[in-house]
Amino acid sequence: MAEALRIEDLSVEFRSPAGTVRALNGVNLTQEEGETYCVVGESGAGKSTLALAIMGLLPQNSSVLGGRIYFQGVDLMRAGPDYIRGLRGHEVSMVFQDAQAALNPVEPVGSQLEEVILQHSDMSLRNANRMAQEMLHEMGLPDPKRVMGQYPFSLSGGMCQRVMMAIALVLRPKLLIADEPTSGLDVTLQAEILERLRRLVREQGSSVLLITHDLGVVASVAKKVGVIYGGGWWSGPT
Structure with missing residues (x-):
């Protein structure tokens, strides 16, 4: 299978009046086309930061300390803003929290x-x-x-x-990033949203990067899972 997304040693920190906070510390991820990859972790672990880094939407008080993000072979960390803008919403889309x-x-x-x-x-x-x-x-x-x-x-x-x-x-889109798409929804609607994501993968061959803290969701849809804890990273098959 062809590679849809590859992240190599990505590290991100945020600046604040109280000092700096390391949000991501050496994230490595490889996702194939048509694959559902779940990213799990507690609140504040860095899951949404990872999604925003892929989309090129990190806030101004952030700094990428190192790493690469490849989408279909192109390093998004080195691509120009016009290229990223052309991808965003078309080739790569995101369902935001809340x-x-x-x-x-x-x-x-x-x-x-x-x-x-x-x-x-x-x-x-x-x-x-x-x-x-x-x-x-x-x-x-x-x-x-x-x-x-x-x-x-x-x-x-x-x-x-x-x-x-x-x-x-x-x-x-070829890649959908879904950040807690079932959070706060009743069980029936959660099941419906997950089924639509499965259909997206099945019918269009799209890849889904699903961010969640619900291990039940992970068990039902994921082929691979990555765990973020305090910015650190572990990954493997489900």
Whole structure:
């Protein structure tokens, strides 16, 4: 199988008035195409920092001390911002923690979904609107046309999670990073989200990097697992 993602000896620290904190310390990870890789660890261990590093979204008070992140053979740590911007949302997408907070509160969710489509294609607004509604329907949202006009604060947490999944999946990315996608959801919705991730892998051959602290989720979907503890790293098969 071809390699989708490879991380070599990645170390990241954050600066603060009280000093520096090492968030990641020598992370090594290899993920194949069509593979679900779970990253587990307690809160504050560095899981989300790893996801943000891959996406090129680390905050300004961070420093990458060393390491490489290869996506389809290209070192993202050495690639230019235009290249990263072209990948983000298209080839590599991310489902952020707390979907309701991650969505823009002053824009209808339909506009946010259309923006991703228009940014990475020459599609007309009408066709982007149609594609967005189809994706919301695929995510199991009733009456997608009505949902398109609603704001995040008027939707339930579960509906916001489905919208965030739709935004991440609408362009059929080769790599999906899902940061705690089932956190705070009821058991039925958790099972539905996990099934959609399995379908993404099965039908599109996409790779999923799933960040979680739920070992039940790991047992049900992962082929490989990596553990972060205090920024340190261990990995192996499930």
